[in-house]
Amino acid sequence: MSTPTEELKPxxxxxxxxxxxxxxxxxxxxxxxxxxxxxxxxIVLKSLxxxxxxxxxxxxxxxxxxxxxxxxxxxxxxxxxxxxxLHGRALAYATGLKxxxxxxxxxxxxxxxxxxxxxxxxxxxxxxxxxDMTILVYNNAxxxxxxxxxxxxxxxxxxxxxxxxxxxxxxxxxxxxxxxxGATFVARGTAYHFQELEKIIYEAILHKGTxxxxxxxxxxTYYGRFNKYKTPSEMxxxxxxxxxxSVKQAEKLTPEELQGKFLRGIIHRSERPEYCEEYNKLVxxxxxxx
Amino acid sequence: MxxxxxxxxxxxxxxxxxxxxxxxxxxxxxPITPSTEVMxxxxxxxxxxxxxFIQMEDEIASICAIVGASLGGLKAxxxxxxxxxxxxxEGLGFACxxxxxxxxxxxxxxxxxxxxxxxxxxxDVMQAKWGTHGDHPAIVLSPASVEEIFHxxxxxxxxxxxxxxxxxxxxxEIIGHMREAITIPEPGAVEVINRVAPNCPPNEYKPYxxxxxxxxxxxxxGDGYRFHxxxxxxxxxxxxxxxTKMIEDAAxxxxxxxxxxxERIWKNEEYFLDDAEIGIFAYGVSARSAKxxxxxxxxxxIKAGLLRPITIWPFPDAAVEEMSKRVKAIIVPExxxxxxxxxxxxxxxxxxxxxxxxxxxxEPIRPIQIMDCITGAVLALSEAxxxxxxxxxxxxxxxxxxxxxxx
Numbered sequence: 001m002s003t004p005t006e007e008l009k010p011x012x013x014x015x016x017x018x019x020x021x022x023x024x025x026x027x028x029x030x031x032x033x034x035x036x037x038x039x040x041x042x043i044v045l046k047s048l049x050x051x052x053x054x055x056x057x058x059x060x061x062x063x064x065x066x067x068x069x070x071x072x073x074x075x076x077x078x079x080x081x082x083x084x085x086l087h088g089r090a091l092a093y094a095t096g097l098k099x100x101x102x103x104x105x106x107x108x109x110x111x112x113x114x115x116x117x118x119x120x121x122x123x124x125x126x127x128x129x130x131x132d133m134t135i136l137v138y139n140n141a142x143x144x145x146x147x148x149x150x151x152x153x154x155x156x157x158x159x160x161x162x163x164x165x166x167x168x169x170x171x172x173x174x175x176x177x178x179x180x181x182g183a184t185f186v187a188r189g190t191a192y193h194f195q196e197l198e199k200i201i202y203e204a205i206l207h208k209g210t211x212x213x214x215x216x217x218x219x220x221t222y223y224g225r226f227n228k229y230k231t232p233s234e235m236x237x238x239x240x241x242x243x244x245x246s247v248k249q250a251e252k253l254t255p256e257e258l259q260g261k262f263l264r265g266i267i268h269r270s271e272r273p274e275y276c277e278e279y280n281k282l283v284x285x286x287x288x289x290x
Numbered sequence: 291m292x293x294x295x296x297x298x299x300x301x302x303x304x305x306x307x308x309x310x311x312x313x314x315x316x317x318x319x320x321p322i323t324p325s326t327e328v329m330x331x332x333x334x335x336x337x338x339x340x341x342x343f344i345q346m347e348d349e350i351a352s353i354c355a356i357v358g359a360s361l362g363g364l365k366a367x368x369x370x371x372x373x374x375x376x377x378x379x380e381g382l383g384f385a386c387x388x389x390x391x392x393x394x395x396x397x398x399x400x401x402x403x404x405x406x407x408x409x410x411x412x413x414d415v416m417q418a419k420w421g422t423h424g425d426h427p428a429i430v431l432s433p434a435s436v437e438e439i440f441h442x443x444x445x446x447x448x449x450x451x452x453x454x455x456x457x458x459x460x461x462x463e464i465i466g467h468m469r470e471a472i473t474i475p476e477p478g479a480v481e482v483i484n485r486v487a488p489n490c491p492p493n494e495y496k497p498y499x500x501x502x503x504x505x506x507x508x509x510x511x512g513d514g515y516r517f518h519x520x521x522x523x524x525x526x527x528x529x530x531x532x533x534t535k536m537i538e539d540a541a542x543x544x545x546x547x548x549x550x551x552x553e554r555i556w557k558n559e560e561y562f563l564d565d566a567e568i569g570i571f572a573y574g575v576s577a578r579s580a581k582x583x584x585x586x587x588x589x590x591x592i593k594a595g596l597l598r599p600i601t602i603w604p605f606p607d608a609a610v611e612e613m614s615k616r617v618k619a620i621i622v623p624e625x626x627x628x629x630x631x632x633x634x635x636x637x638x639x640x641x642x643x644x645x646x647x648x649x650x651x652x653e654p655i656r657p658i659q660i661m662d663c664i665t666g667a668v669l670a671l672s673e674a675x676x677x678x679x680x681x682x683x684x685x686x687x688x689x690x691x692x693x694x695x696x697x
Contacts, residue, residue: 027518030529060514065358076518076529081511083361084520084530086384089354092346096355099342100316100362101512125347279342286337 007248008199008265011054025049025059027079034073038224038232040191040217040240041071041138047194048107048136049078051201063104065094067119069111069145070219071138080107088119091126091135098131102276105205106133112153113143116172120152127181130209131275135183136201137174137212140219148222159226174214179268185211186268191218192240193264203266209274216240216262294473301466302327302369304436305395305459306335307474308443309367312482314393315341316366318355320348320374323407324463325397328369349374353381356392361519363510365447369395371463372405375414375421382456383422384521386544389498389508391450391485393443395459397466398574400652409652410463412574413626418458419603425541427548429555430458430603432573436470441480442600448483449555453547454505460602462625464575464654488515496526498540504547548604557600558609562588566595568664569617569642571610571634573599576623576655583660594664602630610637619643619667623655643667 026049035041052062062080066072068087075082081104085093094106115123115137126135142160143149149162153174157166179186185207189197197215204211218224218235229235247265250258299307305328309317317332329345336343342359346352349370356366370378375396385392398414400406418430429449433442443459450457488495488507492515499506506526509515522530523537531537548555559577562584563569572580577598587594597613599606610633614620619642622631631646638644647663649655 027529059516060512063511076520079516081516082518083358083511084518084522085354086380086521089350089381092351092354093358093361095344095346095351096316096318096358096360096366097362097511098358099344099355100359100364100366101510104362104512121347122351125351283337283340287340 008196008203011199011202020050020053022046022049025052025078027077030077033077035070036219036221038218038220039070039144040140040236041074043191043194044136044138044197044215044217045074045077047189047198048201050198051205052107054202055205057105057205061103061105062107063094063097063101064107064109065090065097066109067111067114069114069143071109071111071136072114074109088114088117089122090114091119091122094133095126095129095131098133098276099279107205108133108135110135110137111144112137112139112141112174113151116152116174116177124177124181127178127183127210127212129275130182130184130272132208132210134201134204134207134211134213136204137214138217139174139214140217140223141171142219142223144219144222148219148226158223160222161226174212175263175267178212178214182210182272183212183268184209184270184272185266187212187266188214188216188244188262188264190216190236190240190244190264192236196264200266207269209272216244294476296471296473298469299436299472300327300469301436301439301461302397303331304439304472305369305443305466306331308440309393309447310335310339311440311474311477311480312365312444312447313484314365314367314447315339316356316359316364317341317343317368318346318352318359318366319368319370320346320352322349322371322374324399324410324466325369325371325374325395327466328395328397332367349377350381353378353385353392353394357381357385357388357390360390360392361511363513365391365451367393367395369397371397371399371407372401372411372414373403375417379422383424383426385456386422386426387521388519389454389505389544390456390519391454391508392456393446393450393459394456395443398460398462400650406652408463410575410625410654411650411652412462412576412624413629413650414460415573415602415624415626416629418460425545427453427455427544428458428603429453429455429548429601430460432460432600432602434461434465434574434577434598434600436465436468437472438600439465440472440474444480444482445557448481451483451485452505453551454485454508455547462574492516497528498524499526500543504543504550552604555601555604556606556609558606559596559598559600561596561598563595563597563613565593566616567593567618568595568667569613569620570594570596570660570664571599571613571620571622571630572596572624573602573630576625579655579657580623580660582657583664586657586661587664592664592668605633605637607637610634611639614638614641617642618671619645621645621647621660621663621667623647623649623660623663625649625655
């Protein structure tokens with residue numbers, strides 16, 4: 001069922017030299033965004049919109065749901081059905097909306113704190129149900145909006161305003177957690193590898209079932225400043241470029257060489273009945289018995 | 291009418307019948323005593339009518355899911371009890387702020403905390419109004435019989451759709467688990483109100499447009515109206531704002547939706563109140579004991595009467611004010627240590643005595659408790675007339691010994 005490593009297929013060839021037009025997807029008058037200079041969220045949004053465009057889906061058929069945090073501000077800038085909810089609860093709102101309107105493609109934009117700390121319970125249960133939705137975890141290993149507290153993905157030893165002496169807590173691996181909880185598509189990308197990220201998000205959106213993409217993304221304002229990264233680009237290179245290896249590269253590396261590095265690419269893909277389809281079958285069975 | 295069969299039914303079951311009658315097609319919940327029957331019946335019945343039932347991972351997820359479903363265009367409900375209701379408070383505030391219709395049933399049990407899960411209580415009446423943070427509108431209905439649960443559930447959905455706000459159906463464990471005869475009305479016999487959909491082109495739609503009044507039409511996601519919903523203070527177009535005037539306007543408008551329409555939302559039952567000298571203000575199961583007490587006292591020549599709020603929030607100020615002008619004292623029996631009694635005292639504005647009867651041993655307040663309290667009040671009043679000292683306190687807690695009530 002599951003294929004631990006998988007090569008990314010190139011997307012359909014686009015016409016060269018015509019710059020991508022983001023305008024149809026951005027809500028008029030809602031920019032500038034709130035993200036700091038150097039933040040990777042804008043890059044992720046770019047990859048996301050390009051991926052959505054490639055799917056050819058109608059804007060009316062996409063619902064973007066978020067919780068609270070920097071990444072959760074994304075829906076406010078894009079022209080879809082958009083719902084900005086409570087801290088940690090995006091997936092619960094998304095579950096209700098998807099069941100009420102199964103034709104909607106649900107994309108959840110969430111952060112490491114939103115998805116894995118306060119929303120951890122909803123995260124594992126969403127993965128378990130395998131309802132058709134794409135969960136994008138903008139993972140910058142810190143609470144950015146509240147100015148730099150430790151999160152469930154802050155690596156041990158790293159500095160935050162609530163971990164002045166270095167975090168002593170072991171972090172979650174978003175992908176391992178999602179896979180263990182039952183997500184049928186699990187991948188990781190980074191803002192640095194934005195073209196690869198676009199392909200990953202495209203695959204995630206087309207996947208039928210719960211797809212989770214852990215997106216490693218830098219917060220220079222807090223994480224970078226506290227942890228002595230001089231520039232946003234230095235952060236991207238050290239954390240996103242040097243800190244990750246693609247699943248293909250990883251095949252050639254020894255466990256020692258892989259130590260401390262995150263896998264990038266599609267890490268897990270499997271097939272399992274999708275929740276809404278199963279519910280429809282149940283309804284049909286129950287109604288046939290009447 | 292001939293084919294309307296009388297059925298023998300539990301309160302929680304009547305709640306589901308009311309929900310289905312009103313067109314509820316989505317239920318999300320989490321098991322909790324003493325409300326679980328609502329969930330179990332929804333889980334059995336909703337698939338039969340093509341509706342959606344889902345058991346969520348907790349009560350927080352449940353209230354979020356019903357708001358999501360309501361934005362998808364379905365009438366949605368959840369049911370819970372004390373601890374679950376506490377967990378739902380943030381989600382309740384979100385529904386108020388974003389003006390998404392939904393119905394929350396709270397079958398009250400003894401608290402705080404886990405309390406006594408199978409023991410009835412009326413101690414969430416203030417939480418139902420004030421539980422979530424920030425100023426917000428509250429519509430809370432308090433039925434006192436199985437048949438009334440049916441009708442108030444329908445009304446809860448109707449009010450929720452009219453005012454674009456969550457409505458809480460609040461009843462105690464006794465009313466929820468009691469079995470009584472009930473006739474379910476034929477479809478169409480009771481009015482069912484559906485939400486007003488926008489009739490403007492999608493590009494002109496503003497989900498919080500108040501140009502034509504305080505309540506704007508609500509579109510559903512996926513129907514071509516791509517709008518934004520946020521728990522942040524927002525402008526008419528739904529997008530966040532930090533404009534101080536817009537924030538104040540939005541905050542005031544939220545409350546005004548209910549305040550300006552309270553006469554339409556209020557619903558009371560008056561029982562022998564016209565010529566009453568002693569009034570009782572009671573809701574839920576305590577009102578049933580109060581009714582019995584009124585009948586018994588009338589037999590003894592004591593002019594007692596009952597005001598029973600069926601809408602408990604917005605508080606029936608006008609009815610209490612009216613009663614306070616006519617009676618010498620108002621007795622407020624409730625299964626808590628004093629909650630709605632303070633609202634009665636506020637509305638009575640010192641025009642008469644207000645006395646609470648509080649009981650928290652998870653047994654209902656018995657008619658004899660109310661009768662003894664009223665007999666005592668009558669005695670005190672006649673002593674006062676004859677020159678004796680008036681009662682020192684206007685708020686006397688009458689705790690009757692268990693032996694006296696149960697023996």
